[in-house]
Amino acid sequence: MIAEEPKVKNIYESEELLTGCQAVAQAVRLADVDVIAAYPIRPYTEVMDALSKIIADGQLDAEYIIADSEHSQFEIVKHASSVNARAFAGSSGTGWCYGFEALVVTATDRLPVLFLVGNRALDDPGAFGVEHNDAMAVRDMGWLLAWVTTPQEALEHVLIGYRIAEDKRVRMPMALAMDGAFLTHSQHMVKIPTSEAVRQFLPRYDLGDGRLHPDNPISIAPQVNEDWVMELRRQNWDAARRARGVIKEAYKEFNAVFGERYSSPYFTEFMTDDADTVLIGLGTVCAPGRTACKRLREKGHKVGFVSLRWFRPFPTIELRESLKRFKAVGVIDRDFAHGSPDDGGILLHEVRSALYPLKNRPAITNVITGLGGRDVSIEDCARMYEIAQRSKTEDKLDNFVTWIGVRE
Amino acid sequence: MIKRVEINYRGIFQKNLGKKIGSDIVIIASGMGRIGFSNGRYSDSPERNGIPCKYFAFVSHDLSEEELEAECGAKLDIDQCDISVVLDDTMIKGVEPWGWHGVRPINEKVQPGGTLLVVTKKSQDELLQFIAKKPYSWKLATYSGDLSFGGLWVFRDDLTHEKTLGAVAGIDPDIIGIEAVEKYLKYKNPKEPARAEAARQAYDEVRKNVRTVKPGEGVEWKHEIPVLPKWFQFMEGAAVPAVKRHFELGPKGQSRNETFKRGTTKNQRPVVRFDLCTKCTLCWLECPDQCFDQTSDGLYDIAYEYCTGCNKCAQACPVNECIVMVDELQFTEDSSPWDAYKADPHKYTDWAEEKKRKGRYIHPMVTGTGLEFVEGELVPFGGKPRAGQKG
Numbered sequence: 001m002i003a004e005e006p007k008v009k010n011i012y013e014s015e016e017l018l019t020g021c022q023a024v025a026q027a028v029r030l031a032d033v034d035v036i037a038a039y040p041i042r043p044y045t046e047v048m049d050a051l052s053k054i055i056a057d058g059q060l061d062a063e064y065i066i067a068d069s070e071h072s073q074f075e076i077v078k079h080a081s082s083v084n085a086r087a088f089a090g091s092s093g094t095g096w097c098y099g100f101e102a103l104v105v106t107a108t109d110r111l112p113v114l115f116l117v118g119n120r121a122l123d124d125p126g127a128f129g130v131e132h133n134d135a136m137a138v139r140d141m142g143w144l145l146a147w148v149t150t151p152q153e154a155l156e157h158v159l160i161g162y163r164i165a166e167d168k169r170v171r172m173p174m175a176l177a178m179d180g181a182f183l184t185h186s187q188h189m190v191k192i193p194t195s196e197a198v199r200q201f202l203p204r205y206d207l208g209d210g211r212l213h214p215d216n217p218i219s220i221a222p223q224v225n226e227d228w229v230m231e232l233r234r235q236n237w238d239a240a241r242r243a244r245g246v247i248k249e250a251y252k253e254f255n256a257v258f259g260e261r262y263s264s265p266y267f268t269e270f271m272t273d274d275a276d277t278v279l280i281g282l283g284t285v286c287a288p289g290r291t292a293c294k295r296l297r298e299k300g301h302k303v304g305f306v307s308l309r310w311f312r313p314f315p316t317i318e319l320r321e322s323l324k325r326f327k328a329v330g331v332i333d334r335d336f337a338h339g340s341p342d343d344g345g346i347l348l349h350e351v352r353s354a355l356y357p358l359k360n361r362p363a364i365t366n367v368i369t370g371l372g373g374r375d376v377s378i379e380d381c382a383r384m385y386e387i388a389q390r391s392k393t394e395d396k397l398d399n400f401v402t403w404i405g406v407r408e
Numbered sequence: 409m410i411k412r413v414e415i416n417y418r419g420i421f422q423k424n425l426g427k428k429i430g431s432d433i434v435i436i437a438s439g440m441g442r443i444g445f446s447n448g449r450y451s452d453s454p455e456r457n458g459i460p461c462k463y464f465a466f467v468s469h470d471l472s473e474e475e476l477e478a479e480c481g482a483k484l485d486i487d488q489c490d491i492s493v494v495l496d497d498t499m500i501k502g503v504e505p506w507g508w509h510g511v512r513p514i515n516e517k518v519q520p521g522g523t524l525l526v527v528t529k530k531s532q533d534e535l536l537q538f539i540a541k542k543p544y545s546w547k548l549a550t551y552s553g554d555l556s557f558g559g560l561w562v563f564r565d566d567l568t569h570e571k572t573l574g575a576v577a578g579i580d581p582d583i584i585g586i587e588a589v590e591k592y593l594k595y596k597n598p599k600e601p602a603r604a605e606a607a608r609q610a611y612d613e614v615r616k617n618v619r620t621v622k623p624g625e626g627v628e629w630k631h632e633i634p635v636l637p638k639w640f641q642f643m644e645g646a647a648v649p650a651v652k653r654h655f656e657l658g659p660k661g662q663s664r665n666e667t668f669k670r671g672t673t674k675n676q677r678p679v680v681r682f683d684l685c686t687k688c689t690l691c692w693l694e695c696p697d698q699c700f701d702q703t704s705d706g707l708y709d710i711a712y713e714y715c716t717g718c719n720k721c722a723q724a725c726p727v728n729e730c731i732v733m734v735d736e737l738q739f740t741e742d743s744s745p746w747d748a749y750k751a752d753p754h755k756y757t758d759w760a761e762e763k764k765r766k767g768r769y770i771h772p773m774v775t776g777t778g779l780e781f782v783e784g785e786l787v788p789f790g791g792k793p794r795a796g797q798k799g
Contacts, residue, residue, distance in 0.1 A: 017435050017446075042453070125646040128450065129484075150477070181450035182482040187431060188445045188473065189438050284482035291478035373450065375483045407638045 008200050011258055012191040020183040023151035023190050024116050024176070025050035027158030028088050029060045030198040035080035035087040037065045039073040041095035042128050043180040044118030048090070070095045074102035074115075081111040082220055084211040086162065089113065092180060093120030096134045106173045107142035108236065109221055110210070112165035113173045114158060119283070120180040121372040128180060129373015132282060132335040135177040136311075136346050142236040144174040144243060145312035147282040151190045154178055156254070156261065159193075159202050163250045166205050169242045177311075179334075181373060182284040193258070201257045240313045247310065266315035269322065271297060272304030277388045278323070280306040280351060281332030285369070285376050289332070292381035303385050308347070316354045323355060328363045330388030334370040342366075342400050363391040369404040380404050409470055410479055411583045412489040413576065414517060415463040416503065418496045418675065419455025421557050425495060425564070426463040429572050433465040436573070436584045436592045443468050443476050449485055452505055458673035458716055460503035467583050488519035491579055493572060496555055497528040498675035498736040500538045502631060507668035511631035513540030520544040523579050523618070527553040527568060529779075530737060532619050537740065541626030549618040551575045551610045554778030555675065557771050566778060567606040574607030578614040586611045634667060659709045659744035661701045670697065671742065674717025676733040676767075679760050682707050682749045684730045684791045691721035691731060701746075709746035712739075729787045735767030757789050 018026065024047050028036070036055075038048040054060050063080075067073035070091050077087035091099065096117060106113055117135040121127040132147075139145060144165055148154045154176070161174040178184055209216060224232070251265040270290050272278055279289055286307035293305045306322065323329050331352075333345025340349060348366040355361050367384045370376040387402055413433060417426035427448065434444035444467040452461040466480040480486070494500060494514060502511040515524045521544075526535060528550050535548065556568040570593055577586040586608060593604040643649070654663035678691075685707055692700035692708045699715045700708040717736065725731040749756040769779045 015438075017431055017438075043450075128453075150473075179482065181447075181484075185450060186445060186447040186481060187434065188477075189434070284477075287474070287478040287482050291475070373484060377483075378478070407636060408640070 008194070008197045008257060010194050011197045013194045014192050015189055016192060017187050018151050018190045019046060019185050019187050020148075020151045020154050020178050021046035021116070021118070021185070022050045023155040024090075024158055024178075025054060026190070026192055027155040029054050030193060030195060031086065031088075031159055031162050031202060033060070033062055033088045034085035035063045035065070035077060037067050037073040037076035037080075037087070037089045039067045039070050039091070039095065041070070041092045041120075042118075043120060043184040044090045044092045044116050044178075046184065047116050047118075051088075070099035071102055072099075074099040074106065077113045078102060078106045078109065078111050081106075081113045082109065082207075082212045084205060084207045084213070086166075086205040087113045088115070090116030090118065091134075092118040093128075093131075093134045094123040097122065097137065100137065103138055103143075103173075104141050105221065107138070108232065110171040110236070110239070111173060112162070112171055112205070114161045114165060115173065115175050117175050117177045118180045118184040119177055127372045129371075130180040130182060130283070130334065131371050131373075132177070132333075132346070135175050136335055138175055139312050139346075142172055142240060143312055144170075144172050144310075145177065146174070146310045147177045147179075147308070149179075149183065149284055149286055149307065151183070151186075151188045154183065155190060155192070156258070159198060160250055160254055162205070163202050163253070164243065164246050166203075167246045167250075168208065170239055170246050171210070172236075172239055172243060177283070179284045197257055201254055243313045244315065247313075266310045266318050267306050267308045267322070270305040270307065272306065272322070272325075274302055275304030276302045276326055277328040277330070277385060277392065278304040278306050278326050279330040279332055279381065279384055279388065280308055280323070280347070281334070282308050282311065282347060283334060285332055285334055285381075288376055288378045289381045289384075292378045292385060295378070296382060296385055301385070301389070303389075311347075311350075314350055314354065319351070320354050320358065323351070323362060324358050324360070326362045328365070328388045328392045329355070330384050330391075331364065331366050332384060333366060333368050334376075336368060336371065344401050348401075363388075365391045366401045367404050368401060371405075374405045376405065409468060409582070410476065411467045411491075411580065412480065412486055413465045413467075413491045413493065413583060414486060414489045415465070415493040415572075416495060416499050416514060417461055417463065418499070418557075419452055419459045419461035420457060422495050423455055423461070425556055425569060426461065428569055429493070429495075430463040430465040432569075432573055432592070433467065433576060433584055436588050437465075437467040439592060440585060440588050443471060443473050445473075445477065445481065447481075449505075451484060456673065457718070458675070459670075460499050460505050460672055462505075469582070486517055489517045489522060490519065491523050491525050491576060491583070492518050493576070494524065494526040495568065495572070496675055497526050497530060497535065498555075499672070500526065500535055501736060502538075502672050504669060504672045507665075508634050508636060509668075510633040511669070511672055512633065513629055515539055515542065515546065518542070518546045521546060523547040523549050525549045525551070525572075525575055525579060525614070527551055527556075527572065527575075529554065532617070534737070536621070536626060538737070539621075539626045540629040541624050542621075544623050546621050547579075547618050548621050549575070549579055549614050551578075551614045551617065553610075555771060567603065570603045570606040571610035574610035575614040577607070578611040579618070657702055657704050659701055659703070659747055660711055662698060662711075664698070664711065664714055669713050670716050671713045674715055675736050676717045676719070677712055677715055677736055677739060678710060678717075678719075678721050678731045679734045679763050680708075680710065680745055681727075681730045681757060681760055681787070682746065683753060683757055683789050684727050684787060686727055688726060690724040690726065694720045694724040696720060703746055707746055707749075709744050712742040712745075727791075729764075729784055732764050732768055732784060734763050735769060738763050738767040754789060761786060
């Protein structure tokens with residue numbers, strides 16, 4: 001950013017009662033997105049309802065295209081992005097899966113589209129409740145993937161997301177994940193930034209010589225054979241590694257404009273200073289988790305909670321540095337990985353892998369919970385702490401993975 | 409201190425009304441420097457016509473946004489509430505929002521000392537005929553208003569919204585204060601002072617109409633609550649057994665779904681004059697929920713537990729005054745009307761006519777003056793004589 005630009009006087013223009021989806025719609029307006037492709041599926045759909053009204057009211061000048069399916073929806077924004085239009089789409093659950101082919105190639109084509117994923121259980125059976133497996137499906141494909149937990153955070157991470165995704169050192173699509181119902185549909189007071197403040201932070205989207213234009217003769221995604229694929233994969237792999245540094249820069253810039261909103265980009269720690277046992281999880285499970293933590297602290301237990309925000313790129317070094325201080329780590333998975341090593345959940349494998357190089361590793365346990373929108377209560381989280389605490393002293397737990405909340 | 413408000417409404421007709429009330433509670437509380445958030449009960453959606461649904465609002469003075477979210481957020485339903493608002497008084501007969509839920513009491517979540525707040529023109533004594541007893545004391549409060557129905561996607565602009573805000577303030581100013589309600593309504597509707605006035609009137613009215621309900625006062629709840637099976641106790645492959653085909657003549661002769669009856673969807677039920685029936689079969693054919701049972705004399709009995717009050721039978725019946733929709737709160741049980749008719753045709757017919765006289769109403773679709781109770785034609789037993797026939 002240009003150093004001489006004056007500090008923004010008015011950062012926020014109003015405060016309104018918004019759902020997570022509506023907050024994202026406001027951010028898409030503020031980011032001056034050019035192309036939006038819509039296709040309905042609960043619970044992300046409301047963002048598209050809100051955007052259609054914003055455009056109809058003349059508050060945003062954008063192309064709004066209703067696709068015939070998620071596959072077309074994702075293809076539309078991918079192509080729009082390739083011609084240098086800032087693009088937005090989204091989906092949930094089975095809809096997200098329907099367009100999976102397009103999601104894969106958006107990443108390999110290095111196109112920085114931002115998607116809202118309203119986490120929803122995968123069909124069958126028909127279920128709308130939250131589960132994380134939908135967004136998780138792109139984790140290996142070269143995507144940015146982050147979970148937010150409040151509508152305010154959701155609004156801000158659309159802006160932060162575009163900033164990171166479009167950075168020339170990154171050029172990766174972003175999946176902004178948000179718990180279905182609990183965040184997509186829950187209404188909270190949200191402070192809406194001014195366009196002036198957003199312009200100060202978020203530069204215009206510029207693909208440079210990567211954009212499709214008659215004056216810039218390139219072909220994107222021609223047929224390749226064994227001579228090329230491995231090098232292309234290596235390019236993507238490197239971009240994901242560079243993204244870690246760009247993420248840190250982006251938050252610094254964000255805080256410079258909006259005030260110290262985020263002291264730590266990758267995850268937030270709660271009561272961890274002298275903790276010996278922590279739980280770590282993604283999404284709104286942090287709410288009962290932190291409350292359980294507080295209540296146990298009042299009883300003298302030294303516990304803490306780590307709320308992970310960025311899943312891809314995974315903050316290996318920072319998380320390892322943080323978690324190595326503890327004797328026990330309980331990993332909360334609001335997802336499943338049937339048949340995986342020890343039958344643990346997705347986050348469990350990531351965390352355990354990150355901790356592997358340590359000489360003195362914390363004891364690690366896994367809880368699978370909250371699937372299909374099942375409530376996770378404060379008492380459930382207290383139980384998770386208890387399981388993690390027991391693992392400090394017990395050599396081997398009978399059940400390394402515990403399902404909490406299932407009827408059994 | 410956390411205040412929890414649940415708003416019971418008739419999906420999908422009152423969806424916008426319920427949501428606006430919940431949202432406004434949060435906005436007004438925020439304006440007072442309090443913290444709040446709101447959400448619907450996610451599993452209610454997609455809302456079938458008439459199915460009982462809930463919206464929630466949570467308010468705190470001392471907790472942070474995050475703490476309030478931790479205590480009340482990221483949940484499907486609530487465990488208890490300070491106020492349970494009821495926007496359609498017929499829901500006091502019980503609520504069954506989805507399969508395997510069972511018909512539950514409307515005051516199920518009202519905590520000790522909490523309030524069931526009902527907009528109604530009925531007396532509190534009348535309402536208490538239907539409400540389940542609790543082991544502790546709680547309060548019943550009422551404010552005057554008609555059933556606010558406007559049709560899909562619309563809520564009736566009949567001031568129920570504003571009255572409800574005033575009534576909530578009347579029950580518990582720690583949620584929202586009446587001055588803040590008035591200020592907010594005046595700010596949102598500067599050219600319509602009647603809105604803020606309606607809130608104030610409901611506020612005054614409800615404070616005079618709060619009654620403490622003693623422990624054990626109310627009805628014994630007779631509906632079974634299903635026990636959900638454990639993970640190893642049902643079929644694999646996301647398959648469920650369907651209702652076995654079974655049919656015999658007579659009341660409840662058809663096999664029906666025991667785990668989801670849907671009878672609490674209705675706010676009116678069809679009353680039948682069996683003496684006038686011409687056995688045209690149209691009611692039985694047209695009923696979308698197969699609520700009619702063929703009987704041995706060719707008449708059609710109604711399984712009221714399953715009736716959703718959709719009105720198709722009344723529309724389809726070609727005979728004047730034969731099937732008429734009547735206010736659901738006129739009825740205390742769901743026994744077979746055909747059995748009653750066969751036992752004593754005249755007594756049954758008098759009973760049917762009395763119900764029609766007291767509970768037949770129409771609600772004008774455009775902004776109007778509320779429900780209109782009407783009288784139909786009193787057709788004598790067996791029907792009016794046709795031209796050329798003896799009476």
